[in-house]
Amino acid sequence: xxxxxxxxxxxxxxxxxxxxxxxxxxxxxxxxxxxxxxxxxxxxxxxxxxxxxxxxxxxxxxxxxxxxxxxxxxxxxxxxxxxxxxxxxxxxxxxxxxxxxxxxxxxxxxxxxxxxxxxxxxxxxxxxxxxxxxxxxxxxxxxxxxxxxxxxxxxxxxxxxxxxxxxxxxxxxxxxxxxxxxxxxxxxxxxxxxxxxxxxxxxxxxxxxxxxxxxxxxxxxxxxxxxxxxxxxxxxxxxxxxxxxxxxxxxxxxxxxxxxxxxxxxxxxxxxxxxxxxxxxxxxxxxxxxxxxxxxxxxxxxxxxxxxxxxxxxxxxxxxxxxxxxxxxxxxxxxxxxxxxxxxxxxxxxxxxxxxxxxxxxxxxxxxxxxxxxxxxxxxxxxxxxxxxxxxxxxxxxxxxxxxxxxxxxxxxx
Numbered sequence: 001x002x003x004x005x006x007x008x009x010x011x012x013x014x015x016x017x018x019x020x021x022x023x024x025x026x027x028x029x030x031x032x033x034x035x036x037x038x039x040x041x042x043x044x045x046x047x048x049x050x051x052x053x054x055x056x057x058x059x060x061x062x063x064x065x066x067x068x069x070x071x072x073x074x075x076x077x078x079x080x081x082x083x084x085x086x087x088x089x090x091x092x093x094x095x096x097x098x099x100x101x102x103x104x105x106x107x108x109x110x111x112x113x114x115x116x117x118x119x120x121x122x123x124x125x126x127x128x129x130x131x132x133x134x135x136x137x138x139x140x141x142x143x144x145x146x147x148x149x150x151x152x153x154x155x156x157x158x159x160x161x162x163x164x165x166x167x168x169x170x171x172x173x174x175x176x177x178x179x180x181x182x183x184x185x186x187x188x189x190x191x192x193x194x195x196x197x198x199x200x201x202x203x204x205x206x207x208x209x210x211x212x213x214x215x216x217x218x219x220x221x222x223x224x225x226x227x228x229x230x231x232x233x234x235x236x237x238x239x240x241x242x243x244x245x246x247x248x249x250x251x252x253x254x255x256x257x258x259x260x261x262x263x264x265x266x267x268x269x270x271x272x273x274x275x276x277x278x279x280x281x282x283x284x285x286x287x288x289x290x291x292x293x294x295x296x297x298x299x300x301x302x303x304x305x306x307x308x309x310x311x312x313x314x315x316x317x318x319x320x321x322x323x324x325x326x327x328x329x330x331x332x333x334x335x336x337x338x339x340x341x342x343x344x345x346x347x348x349x350x351x352x353x354x355x356x357x358x359x360x361x362x363x364x365x366x367x368x369x370x371x372x373x374x375x376x377x378x379x380x381x382x383x384x385x386x387x388x389x390x391x392x393x394x395x396x397x398x399x400x401x402x403x404x405x406x407x408x409x410x411x412x413x414x
Contacts, residue, residue, distance in 0.1 A: 011116070011124030021320035022313045023127065026156065027109050030129040030307075033152045034107035037144070039131050042106040044088035046113075050078035052091050055294050057083070057264065067114040081113035085130045085306055086264070086288065087295075093134060094297040102300065103135035109309070123310060130285075130306030137289055137301030139240040142268045143248075145303050149283055150250050152307075153272060158315045162272040162282055164250065167258035168238040169206070170230045171266050172290065178229040179205055189219050209257040212279050225256050234267065241268055264288040268303065274315075282315065283307035325352040326411070327373050329364040331380040333357075339379055342389065342404070351411060369394060377407070 008014060015023060031041075050070050069081040082088050085108050098104050109129040116122055131148060135141045146164070153159040169175055183205045186193060193201065194213035201208065208216060209223075227235070245252055252270075260269050269286035273279070285305025292300040326346065330339045339355055346353040356364040361378065368376050378390040382401075389407050392399040402410060 009124070013123060013125075018319055018322075019313065021322050022316055023309050025320045026309050026312050026316070027129060029155045030107070030109060030152055033148055033155060034131050036151075037105075037131075037148045039105040039107040039133075039148075042089060042092060042108050043110065044082070044085070044092050044108065046082055046111060047079050048082055048088055048091065050080040052087050052295065053080050053083060057087065067116055069113045069115060083114045084112055085110075085128055086132060086291070086302075086304055089132045089304075090291045090297075090302065091295055093292065093300075094295055099134075099292065099297055099300055103133065103141075105131070105133050107131040122308075127309040128306045129309060130304060132302055132304035134292070134300050134302045137287075139237045139244065139268075141301075141303050142241050142287060143244045145285065145305055146245065146250065146270060147248065149272065149285075149305055149307075153283065156312060156316060157318065158282070158312065161275060161315060163275050163278075164252040164270060164272050165255040165258050165278075166241070166245075166252050166268065166270040167226075167255050168230065168234065168241075168267050169226060169259055169265060169269055169286075170234050174229050174231055174234060175206075175226075175266070178224065178226050181224045181229070182206075182208070185223055186219070192219055206259045209259050220257060227256065237267065260284065260286050264291040264294065266290065270305070280311070282311055323352055324372060324374055325354045326375045326377060327364070327368045328353060328355045329361060329368075329376055329378045330355070330357070331359060331361050331378070333359055335379045335384050338384060338387075342377065342379075342407075345404070345408070346411075349408065349411075365392075365394070375411075 050068075053068060068083055071079055073079050089106055089108060093099055093104060107130065110127065111125055112128050113125055115124060131145060133141050133145055150159070150164075153162060170178065183201070186197070186201055186205060186208060190198065190201070192215055193208070194211060194216050197208045197211050197213065197216050209220065211217070242252070258269050258271060259265075265286045266289050267287040271284040272282045274282065283305055285303070287301065287303040289301040290299070291302055292298060328339050328343055330336055336357075343353055343355055356367060358364045358367070361380070365376065374393065374395055376392045376394055378392060380390070383390055388401050388403055390399060391402050391407060391410060
């Protein structure tokens with residue numbers, strides 16, 4: 001057997017310490033906002049039948065082409081680790097018969113999996129929060145999910161660092177005409193396209209629109225614009241989205257080249273990107289009116305968004321408030337029953353505590369200082385005889401003896 005040190009799988013990280021607590025705070029903030037907007041929690045499996053994603057994400061998308069973790073199980077079924085959350089929620093809507101009672105509003109959080117090149121804020125196993133609104137397709141639903149995103153980012157304290165970009169990519173018929181036109185345009189200018197965009201030209205020309213390559217950006221200056229291909233009702237719906245956002249004080253910039261990378265999107269698309277780096281999307285989403293139908297259900301409109309927890313974590317400068325434990329230090333094993341009794345009482349008062357079983361005062365205090373504990377409760381011979389506890393403040397060095405009643409009064413006022 002090899003003695004080589006075992007490491008994590010590339011692009012998959014352990015989450016611990018400050019990072020764990022930051023991510024916990026992000027999730028808690030998300031749950032608060034989603035609940036206040038009356039979204040219902042839902043957990044879907046991290047594995048789905050591959051067709052859930054093949055049917056919905058589009059066989060020309062980067063996710064399906066090169067990023068899905070798929071395998072055949074022992075029954076020879078093709079299974080995929082979920083690369084995103086929306087398709088699974090849509091499948092659950094159909095599987096559980098929820099399509100008969102609309103609207104349905106759900107929120108979720110958990111791990112997603114994509115075989116991508118690991119980089120800052122982008123891992124192969126990453127965590128997302130997201131919400132989905134299945135209703136009647138009204139522009140007000142678009143504004144509702146954007147409003148929830150707006151409040152979420154405010155709660156996190158990062159609203160000042162991001163900008164909201166919005167666009168519409170129209171419905172399927174309008175988009176087909178637009179794609180035909182831009183494909184002709186890019187084919188005429190093939191020699192000027194970047195190598196990545198050349199690969200996308202036949203497979204998914206829409207993706208060229210959000211290319212960040214300088215040569216592609218130059219071509220986009222004279223490229224056809226989606227708005228010239230939209231029907232009147234599509235234009236009116238988007239105008240309503242914009243005017244509603246303006247009326248409630250949510251600022252945005254119009255980006256006619258903002259398309260989403262998955263085939264199920266239609267009409268409104270949006271992204272919150274960093275002001276100082278518009279390649280870095282913090283939260284993104286849009287409308288997907290054909291998704292449920294693609295999965296074998298009825299034609300039920302939906303709109304939603306997702307945000308990467310690791311990406312948000314990198315933007316939060318404030319360290320989370322971590323409540324330090326009180327440590328209980330018995331100097332001899334024979335005092336353990338007394339110490340366990342005190343520990344239980346602390347537990348029932350929701351006070352975080354840990355018993356140190358070194359049975360050596362010096363070693364225990366050294367460990368307590370190492371984990372930044374503020375308060376140590378010491379039980380030695382004298383304390384045990386008098387049914388008392390020595391209370392030591394490790395920051396100030398002060399120490400005094402208390403009865404149990406005095407102890408809980410002291411802790412309550414700390």
